[in-house]
Amino acid sequence: MSTRHTRFIETATELSPELAAAIKGVGPVEMHSRADIPFAVALSRSITGQQLSVKAASTIWGRVEASAGDTPLADHFYHANTDILRSCGLSGAKTKAICEIGALAREGGLDDEMLRGLSAEKRAEHITAIWGVGQWTADMMNMFYFGEEDIWPDGDVAARKTLERLTSKRRKTVRTAARFAPHRSYLALYMWRHVDAKPV
Structure with missing residues (x-):
């Protein structure tokens, strides 16, 4: 049993037997960390899959990739290609968001090395400044692309509600999660695994 897992059990015991x-x-x-593709592409894929089933998200993303042909995806995400992207099944808002991502990527504003040099907080600020990219997406990117170990995604309904149910609805989940610093990302993993509701 890992030292971290043991500490989590000890800390949780002080808070709630459940x-x-x-x-x-x-x-x-x-x-x-799933940083096997350029960040701009990973971010666009995350936006594409939001509020969709895994199957639907995969189908739409497959169409997006096919529509690019031999063109690198970040170069394909132009506002001039809105109709092509919409025909893949993307909503107007998602299309606008990934085109904004593409524009920033072409300007060098989403360079992987540059982003890795930022703190998780500064990185989130940089990412959420993009039209259509919210805090939840920034949290997921920080956790699963950059491997940040101390992110509590309070905007994730499954993680937050599960922690509430296992502790107390009267206690703020941010405050509860703080007890598990500097490994709050793992607390989210435990919550998702517990309800079998891991994020896409």
């Missing part, structure tokens, strides 16, 4: 039982039941969790 939370401790849930963490024990899930068992040790690990984070894996």
Whole structure:
């Protein structure tokens, strides 16, 4: 059993027997960075899949990739290509967002190395300044693309509601999560695993 997992159980026990039982039941969790594609592409894919089933998101993203042909995706995400992107199944808002992402990427504003040099907070500020990109998306990118271990995505309904249910609705989840710093991302993983509701 990892030292981190043991600490989580000890901390959870002080807060709530139900939370401790849930963490024990899930068992040790690990984070894996999925930075195998350019950040601008990963961010666009995240935007594409929001509020959709995994299957629907995969289908639409497949059409987006096919519509680009041999053109790099970030170069394909132009406002002039709005009709092409909309025909793939993207909403108007999502199309506008990924075109804004593409524009910033072409200007060098989404360079992976530059972003990795920022703190998680500054990175989130940079990302959410893009039209259509919210805090939830920034949290997911920080966790799963950049591998940040201390993010509590309070805007994620599944994570927040599960933590509330296992502790107390009267206690703010941000305050509860603070007890698990500097590994709050793992707390979210435990919550998602507990309800089998991991994010796309």
